[in-house]
Amino acid sequence: MLLSHSQFRILIFIIGFTAIVADIINTFAFFILKPFCSATIMVYSLSCRNPTLKKYPLQISIGLFFCLLGDIFLLLEIFFIYGLVSFLISHLIFLFAFIKRQGWQWRPKIILVLLPIAAAIFIFISKDLGDLYIPVMIYLIVILLMSWQGWAMTLNPKLKQHRFLGLAVSLFLFSDALIAINKFSYNLSFSGALILSSYWLSIYLIADSATR
Numbered sequence: 001m002l003l004s005h006s007q008f009r010i011l012i013f014i015i016g017f018t019a020i021v022a023d024i025i026n027t028f029a030f031f032i033l034k035p036f037c038s039a040t041i042m043v044y045s046l047s048c049r050n051p052t053l054k055k056y057p058l059q060i061s062i063g064l065f066f067c068l069l070g071d072i073f074l075l076l077e078i079f080f081i082y083g084l085v086s087f088l089i090s091h092l093i094f095l096f097a098f099i100k101r102q103g104w105q106w107r108p109k110i111i112l113v114l115l116p117i118a119a120a121i122f123i124f125i126s127k128d129l130g131d132l133y134i135p136v137m138i139y140l141i142v143i144l145l146m147s148w149q150g151w152a153m154t155l156n157p158k159l160k161q162h163r164f165l166g167l168a169v170s171l172f173l174f175s176d177a178l179i180a181i182n183k184f185s186y187n188l189s190f191s192g193a194l195i196l197s198s199y200w201l202s203i204y205l206i207a208d209s210a211t212r
Contacts, residue, residue, distance in 0.1 A: 001047050005211065008044040009204075015040055016200045020193045031075055037200055038068045045207035056101050057210035063093035067203055080183075081135070087176075088139050091146045094206065098149040102159060105152035111144075114151075114173075118144045121177045128184040136180065147173050153209075161212035168205035175199040 003011065019033035042064040049057030070086035073079040122140050129136050147169040153159050154166030175198040182188050182195070 002043065003047065005048055008040070008048065012037060012040050012044065012200070012204060016196070020196050023192045023196065024190075034075065034196070035068055035071050038064070038071045038203065041200070041203050041207050042068055044204075045210045048211040050211055053101075053210060056097055059093060059097035059100065060206060060210040063090045063097065064203060064207060066090035066093065081132075084132075084135060084139060088142055091139075091142045095142070095146040095149055098146070098153055098165075101162075102149075102153055102156055105149060105156070107148070107152045107155065110151045110155075111148050114144055114147055118173070121180065125180050125184040132184075139176075143173055143176060162209045164205045165209050168202045168209070171198045171202035171205070175202060 015033060015037040019030055019037050022030035022033055042061055045057060045061045045064055049061075051057075066086050066089045070083045070090065073083035073086055118140055122137065125136070126133065150169035151166040153162045154164070156162070175195050178188065178191055178195045178198075182191050
């Protein structure tokens with residue numbers, strides 16, 4: 001183990017906070033710190049993994065690797081579609097990990113809450129998507145499924161160690177919704193700090209689920 005759980009938490013907070021400040025003041029350091037924070041979270045999931053969870057920590061770490069790729073691509077606007085694909089792959093891997101951990105859980109009450117939220121987001125931005133209409137719709141469907149199964153794990157009484165996954169997937173959905181609104185519909189002032197903080201807390205909690 002490189003660092004303890006608490007040491008990793010402190011390190012991730014320091015890097016993330018510094019990255020957000022760098023983004024606000026618009027310095028080049030942000031281009032280094034943003035992927036560095038995500039990479040640190042990925043290393044945390046590997047270094048502090050719970051071996052009793054078998055393949056689950058490795059699956060989560062692979063998903064986090066694609067999040068890291070997405071972060072790097074999204075640093076430049078011209079690579080947006082590559083970032084979208086990277087995060088799509090990460091959501092598919094997380095979905096796979098959740099299903100392998102507990103099997104597919106229907107829990108209709110969860111999807112009845114998530115579906116209207118996802119639909120409202122898509123309807124709100126759909127008129128401005130252009131050629132990205134289908135890719136964004138596919139992306140939203142996948143993150144919706146991932147969020148569904150993540151919440152199912154949180155509500156599974158046999159998996160109490162994963163009780164924060166519901167919050168994690170909700171924060172991911174929230175962060176992605178802000179990115180979509182900011183990019184396609186309205187330029188939200190000071191949205192960067194909110195997007196980054198909710199995103200990093202999300203992937204930290206997903207990583208943490210592999211260490212308990």
